[in-house]
Amino acid sequence: MAAKPAVAKPKELFDRVHEWDALSGFVSQERQAASLGLVYGRRRQGKTFLLSQLARATGGFMFTAAQQAADQNLAALSATYHQFTGQTPAQFAGWPDAIDALLRLGEHAPVTVVLDEFSYLLDSVDGIASHLQIALEPHHRGGSSQARLILCGSAMTTMRNVLGGTAPLRGRASLELLVHPLGYRDAAAFWGARDPELAFRINALVGGTPAYPAMSETAPHTLAEFDEWVVDRLLNPASVMFHEGDVLLRQQTEIADPALYFSVLAAISRGAHRRSEIANALGRPDTALGHPLGVLESVRLIERADDAFRRQRPSYRIWEPLIRFHQLVIVGNDAAFALRQGKRVWQSKADTISSKIYGPHLEQLAREWTQAHAAEQTLGGWPNQVRSAVIACREHGQGHEIDVVAMREEPFEPRRVLAIGEVKATAKPVGETELHRLRHVRDLLPSNATPDPVRLLLFSRAGFTPALQRLAAEDPGLELVDLERLYHGE
DSSP states (O other): OOOOOOOOOTTTOOOOHHHHHHHHHHHHHHSSSSSEEEEEEOOEEEEEEEHHHHHHHTTTTEEOOOSSSSHHHHHHHHHHHHHHHHHHOOOOOOOHHHHHHHTTTTTOOOOEEEEEEEHHHHHHSSSSSHHHHHSSSTTTGGGOOOOEEEEEEOHHHHHHTTTTTTOTTTTTTEEEEOOOOOHHHHHHHHHTOOOOOHHHHHHOOOOOOTHHHHHHSSOOOOOHHHHHHHIIIOOOOHHHHHHHHHHHHEEEHHHHHOOHHHHHHHHHHTTOSHHHHHHHHHOOOOOGGGGHHHHHHHSEEEEEOOSSSSTTTTTTEOHHHHHIIIIIIIOHHHHHHTTTOHHHHHHHHHIIIIIIIIIIHHHHHHHHHHHHHOOOHHHTSSSSSEEEEEEEETTTTTEEEEEEEEEEEEEEEEEEEEEEEEEEOSSSSBOHHHHHHHHHHHTTTTTGGSSSOOOEEEEESSSSOOOHHHHHHHTTTEEEEHHHHHHOOO
């Protein structure tokens, strides 16, 4: 039997092509039994809107739980169910009865059934995962239902555990979808930022969370409006965006000691990237940081990055830009903000913004561009790994940092380095000095990792000198990537 066509993506839904394709494929599958899917991600990523559009497009059912007692949620579910079915309102006898009724919606044809904020139900309803497990068994309601049941939540560790270890629903799901913030190119379009420099600055401060334009109420349309927008929307205590960097951490249910986690985030934001460096900044043994680092990584506030050539030396970076902005610009300036001196704070932090926000962020975007947008002819192949690295240099008696290492790794085959790159976010155009350094670093690469000539990538926020542009025009192994190419080219 031919598969049903995918559900058309609503025009109201911006981007989310991958997520929509995964969801529409899940609800459209020709399977004569109930199916289970899991959707999760941090708050404000648009999960509820995405699933409400799916339910509307497919004529499906959706219930959003609240942070309240189990009986209150059961009563609310009963009312929503009977409104959906047009039946006389009646209270479900219990959660097993409610789950059975939801699966009955798919008795005759596939139907989308969404339980949003499912983590609230896990917290309040005893044994709800076991109730679902039993109901989904082929010899119970699951065998006679074609319900496409989707469980969605924002408590990321809690939701991952739904399918992990010895959990009742382990092995039951055929869809597990993590909803990320928008990529930097999509975020630029979502904010309406056509100027690459403006798009870069916005993304460096607030990232790609879809809810933030609405929470900001206004958006800068030109570079001339940017500083005023930052002061009015991000550094104004009356704006919800001013508090968001604090709320992002405190709303994570996995975090029991916010002070410790804020300290870790502050240390990483200020440039402590190795575990030992973070421990030194906090005055703690590095053995005490395994758990907080693991939790912050699991909730996608930081990322653990392996060195391209030495995997035993991971570094930690801020993954959510607003966290870095909050730690470096807002924290510690309470008195100034109380006196509405946001403009003064912003001006005083110019050097910090340049070196610790714009610099690291451009490096991250350069790696993302190399992985997701660069053409194979640009890199001399397709990389399946893009990392940074530090490589030893006897001549200079120190290690050289490499911002971008594009590699191809296959099982049982030698690692192949396709390209290396250096990133400069300063106001000065990149010239021949940076090219000479990059060529020197290329000579230091392990010989077994470079069977072919390694291409050179130079990324610059301020463009390139005429002399370097002439060299690049004559050298097919050298690529110059400015903000225009970063946002629109390959």
